[in-house]
Amino acid sequence: MADEALFQFLHNEVIQYIYKSSEHGEMENGRCITKLENMGFRVGQGLIERFTKDTARFKDELDVMKFICKDFWTCVFKKQIDNLRTNHQGIYVLQDNKFRLLTQLSAGKQYLEHAPKVRKHNGGKLTCQALFIPGQLSPHEWFSLPLSLQYLAFTCGLVRGGLSNLGVKSIVTAEVSVMPACKFQVMIQKM
Amino acid sequence: MAVCIAVIAKENYPLYIRSVPVQNELKFHYTVHTSLDVVEEKISAVGKAMADQRELYLGLLYPTEDYKVYPSHMIIVYYTPVCIFFLLIENILLYRHTRYGYVTNSKVKFVIVVDSSNTSLRDNEIRSMFRKLHNSFTDVMCNPFYNPGDTIQSKAFDSMVSAMMVQAS
Numbered sequence: 361m362a363d364e365a366l367f368q369f370l371h372n373e374v375i376q377y378i379y380k381s382s383e384h385g386e387m388e389n390g391r392c393i394t395k396l397e398n399m400g401f402r403v404g405q406g407l408i409e410r411f412t413k414d415t416a417r418f419k420d421e422l423d424v425m426k427f428i429c430k431d432f433w434t435c436v437f438k439k440q441i442d443n444l445r446t447n448h449q450g451i452y453v454l455q456d457n458k459f460r461l462l463t464q465l466s467a468g469k470q471y472l473e474h475a476p477k478v479r480k481h482n483g484g485k486l487t488c489q490a491l492f493i494p495g496q497l498s499p500h501e502w503f504s505l506p507l508s509l510q511y512l513a514f515t516c517g518l519v520r521g522g523l524s525n526l527g528v529k530s531i532v533t534a535e536v537s538v539m540p541a542c543k544f545q546v547m548i549q550k551m
Numbered sequence: 552m553a554v555c556i557a558v559i560a561k562e563n564y565p566l567y568i569r570s571v572p573v574q575n576e577l578k579f580h581y582t583v584h585t586s587l588d589v590v591e592e593k594i595s596a597v598g599k600a601m602a603d604q605r606e607l608y609l610g611l612l613y614p615t616e617d618y619k620v621y622p623s624h625m626i627i628v629y630y631t632p633v634c635i636f637f638l639l640i641e642n643i644l645l646y647r648h649t650r651y652g653y654v655t656n657s658k659v660k661f662v663i664v665v666d667s668s669n670t671s672l673r674d675n676e677i678r679s680m681f682r683k684l685h686n687s688f689t690d691v692m693c694n695p696f697y698n699p700g701d702t703i704q705s706k707a708f709d710s711m712v713s714a715m716m717v718q719a720s
Contacts, residue, residue: 402695404691405692405699406692406695407693408633408656408657409655409657409688410689410693412655412656412657413655413685413686413689415656417654417656418656471711491581525657525699526656526657527561527657527658547625
């Protein structure tokens, strides 16, 4: 099916465009990732509306997360999430061992070991948690970010938008340890 | 044939209300507002009872309720012996309205008020009306120029709703 490739190409181009437009004198601190995430948010809202049209009502939060892992992921990426873990207190970790949007990037470490400055924030683990707080990163740090995290921002927004439309407020962050496997961490906000 | 159709957002404010006899629009607004309580009750009841009823369609919200229309001159002559005559007229002007509800998985509620003085509609017809509403609402939601939470101003949605409304006499 050609439709997967179309979305991957579009996604790559969107990231390139946002990355380039930040170079031309705009110097927004980490706002590029926020832009990508917000795009994913709006798309996620619309997608969830379409996918949940004929499904039964969800009983609880775990039901919602299972729907995201199975049906939602299948509709968007043609595969399911490989592993879902939770601590039953509002934190879920979704693990995808072969994330579709990362398979086209080389599987070596070259895209991970690119940013010693980012590591300083999180004590050795590369996460993009710091990126969602505006002003946390200077433009220089943004440029030296591992490319893989830029590729995950849209999907984080997608998950957050889908959850928000189903009535679950959350913060979604992503983590890459070994390409192309990645983990999405969902923290439910109790209002 | 619907008399009033309303789409209500998650936070319980109306995204879209339209009713056919335009002069009594306020009464329909009140009607829809009161039926929200019944909708909330039904949703929370399903959660507690853990019933198998996990459908999105809620069915009849109220038993058939009377809704009277008073022409203005009747109020003045109410206590005269002639009032019996006017009461007869009043009965002819009685409309019975039934309300049906439907809640999507994104907690958006649809309420349809139906005039059941003529033929009573079958359950399947109401379900198909809700399905059409849900499909059009999904299309509005996927429109990138629509911000979730705004009132619905789509022409396609309007024309779909007009097709479901009763022809105004």
